[in-house]
Amino acid sequence: MPRPLIDLLWRDRPGATAGGSRGPRARYSTGDVVSRAIALADEGGLAAVTVRALAQSLELTAMSVYTHVNSRDDLLVLMADHAHGQMTTTPFGRSTWRTRVRRLAEDNLALLRDHPWLLGIDDPRTALGPGTIAKYDHELHAFDGTSISDIRRDAALTFVLDFVRSTAARTVMTPATGDFGELWEQSVDRLAGYLGDDFALAQRVGRAAGEAMGGPHDAERAWQFGLTRVIAGLGDLDSR
Amino acid sequence: MPRPLIDLLWRDRPGATAGGSRGPRARYSTGDVVSRAIALADEGGLAAVTVRALAQSLELTAMSVYTHVNSRDDLLVLMADHAHGQMTTTPFGRSTWRTRVRRLAEDNLALLRDHPWLLGIDDPRTALGPGTIAKYDHELHAFDGTSISDIRRDAALTFVLDFVRSTAARTVMTPATGDFGELWEQSVDRLAGYLGDDFALAQRVGRAAGEAMGGPHDAERAWQFGLTRVIAGLGDLDSR
DNA sequence: GTAAACCCTGTACAACGTACAGTACCGTCT
DNA sequence: AGACGGTACTGTACGTTGTACAGGGTTTAC
Numbered sequence: 001m002p003r004p005l006i007d008l009l010w011r012d013r014p015g016a017t018a019g020g021s022r023g024p025r026a027r028y029s030t031g032d033v034v035s036r037a038i039a040l041a042d043e044g045g046l047a048a049v050t051v052r053a054l055a056q057s058l059e060l061t062a063m064s065v066y067t068h069v070n071s072r073d074d075l076l077v078l079m080a081d082h083a084h085g086q087m088t089t090t091p092f093g094r095s096t097w098r099t100r101v102r103r104l105a106e107d108n109l110a111l112l113r114d115h116p117w118l119l120g121i122d123d124p125r126t127a128l129g130p131g132t133i134a135k136y137d138h139e140l141h142a143f144d145g146t147s148i149s150d151i152r153r154d155a156a157l158t159f160v161l162d163f164v165r166s167t168a169a170r171t172v173m174t175p176a177t178g179d180f181g182e183l184w185e186q187s188v189d190r191l192a193g194y195l196g197d198d199f200a201l202a203q204r205v206g207r208a209a210g211e212a213m214g215g216p217h218d219a220e221r222a223w224q225f226g227l228t229r230v231i232a233g234l235g236d237l238d239s240r
Numbered sequence: 241m242p243r244p245l246i247d248l249l250w251r252d253r254p255g256a257t258a259g260g261s262r263g264p265r266a267r268y269s270t271g272d273v274v275s276r277a278i279a280l281a282d283e284g285g286l287a288a289v290t291v292r293a294l295a296q297s298l299e300l301t302a303m304s305v306y307t308h309v310n311s312r313d314d315l316l317v318l319m320a321d322h323a324h325g326q327m328t329t330t331p332f333g334r335s336t337w338r339t340r341v342r343r344l345a346e347d348n349l350a351l352l353r354d355h356p357w358l359l360g361i362d363d364p365r366t367a368l369g370p371g372t373i374a375k376y377d378h379e380l381h382a383f384d385g386t387s388i389s390d391i392r393r394d395a396a397l398t399f400v401l402d403f404v405r406s407t408a409a410r411t412v413m414t415p416a417t418g419d420f421g422e423l424w425e426q427s428v429d430r431l432a433g434y435l436g437d438d439f440a441l442a443q444r445v446g447r448a449a450g451e452a453m454g455g456p457h458d459a460e461r462a463w464q465f466g467l468t469r470v471i472a473g474l475g476d477l478d479s480r
Numbered sequence: 481g482t483a484a485a486c487c488c489t490g491t492a493c494a495a496c497g498t499a500c501a502g503t504a505c506c507g508t509c510t
Numbered sequence: 511a512g513a514c515g516g517t518a519c520t521g522t523a524c525g526t527t528g529t530a531c532a533g534g535g536t537t538t539a540c
């Protein structure tokens with residue numbers, strides 16, 4: 001049985017509890033396995049990351065995967081932490097916390113665009129990994145120079161990241177999510193019949209929002225709308 | 241085969257396309273099936289809503305469920321829409337949009353507390369249902385009296401609801417989510433060993449946030465923090 | 481040289497969603 | 511009255527999933 005998850009997460013860091021040295025050499029390192037899994041996920045979404053598919057992609061049998069990883073859930077945590085560790089972060093430089101938060105949000109959006117499957121991983125154990133902790137540390141520094149308390153600093157960061165995640169979930173096209181446009185055109189007739197004149201406001205706003213959604217830069221506009229509101233909501237951190 | 245999803249969603253509304261009248265009477269109505277499914281989900285989470293379990297709970301065979309519903313995914317949409325339709329909404333009265341948004345957010349949090357499994361349903365087709373549309377309509381009215389545009393009205397509502405959903409996802413105890421406290425105490429030692437003195441800021445803030453998380457009213461505090469920021473972020477809708 | 485630890489394989493199981501074929505029932509049409 | 515056809519339901523079965531379990535071969539530690 002492989003080492004416990006925490007040790008796998010920290011496998012490359014100095015001081016890592018190494019695996020025993022006896023027995024045949026493994027054909028793949030843990031990192032290899034995680035990388036292949038990520039490649040599969042980038043291509044076909046989380047659903048494509050089955051133990052069997054991963055095994056085949058490594059030219060192993062299904063059960064051999066469990067030599068490197070304790071369970072599929074653990075694998076997902078390793079994937080997420082790896083992605084967090086590889087994330088490209090725009091350096092903050094000497095900017096204000098507002099532009100830092102903006103960059104941070106944009107970086108995270110890019111991350112979720114590159115790896116939409118991250119939206120499907122919601123395991124709290126991810127927070128134990130070095131990549132995730134490094135990311136957390138870096139992003140907390142966005143609020144340096146303000147007089148925000150530690151607890152609120154954490155809350156503020158969570159607030160920003162939650163916004164990014166929500167928006168990405170709606171924007172990003174997961175392989176699982178079929179095109180909503182098709183669905184819409186397909187059912188709008190019958191829906192109109194049912195609706196009649198009820199819910200006038202919903203119909204008016206829904207139509208406006210729906211039409212804009214087809215437009216060229218709507219996703220971008222929704223993003224800017226929200227991000228502006230997030231930053232405005234954080235208010236004047238400097239004087240508090 | 242049952243009627244298509246849209247017709248099932250609108251089954252109780254006047255003008256609904258009724259099912260054919262021939263054949264034996266069904267032992268259960270669509271509403272019965274959906275209600276039983278919701279009961280299962282309330283008890284054991286979405287994972288407990290298997291076709292077989294639902295069938296057993298109705299004293300049917302597994303395949304008979306498909307007489308009432310086209311697929312499990314459709315069933316989930318029906319469940320979500322039903323929950324949205326049953327949602328208790330605090331009337332807005334004559335209050336300002338700020339307190340309306342606050343109530344709206346609180347109502348939605350309560351909804352997600354009562355039915356945590358809603359967090360696991362992310363099907364856009366839910367938006368086609370009468371319950372969801374009624375909810376949408378009602379919540380859009382929160383911004384009545386302001387001069388906000390239709391598109392921004394939709395964006396603002398989405399912004400609020402996304403915040404609620406994110407916070408609920410972290411707060412609410414899903415049956416799937418084991419207690420994070422256990423996990424933490426179990427791995428904090430080894431983690432401390434790996435961390436050493438690196439990521440000082442993350443460690444300090446994480447400790448502060450972690451300790452507060454054990455505290456009695458932390459979830460409440462995080463909620464208030466975020467909600468205040470959401471409303472502040474929306475700014476002065478009256479003059480725009 | 482022996483024993484322990486390790487990588488890897490093959491077989492197998494339980495649970496899942498659901499396709500397909502068939503049976504009993506019932507309103508509708510001839 | 512009788513045939514038709516749509517409906518509710520059942521039973522069997524298939525493919526896919528994660529993974530438990532029992533070995534077999536290989537390498538290192540003692």
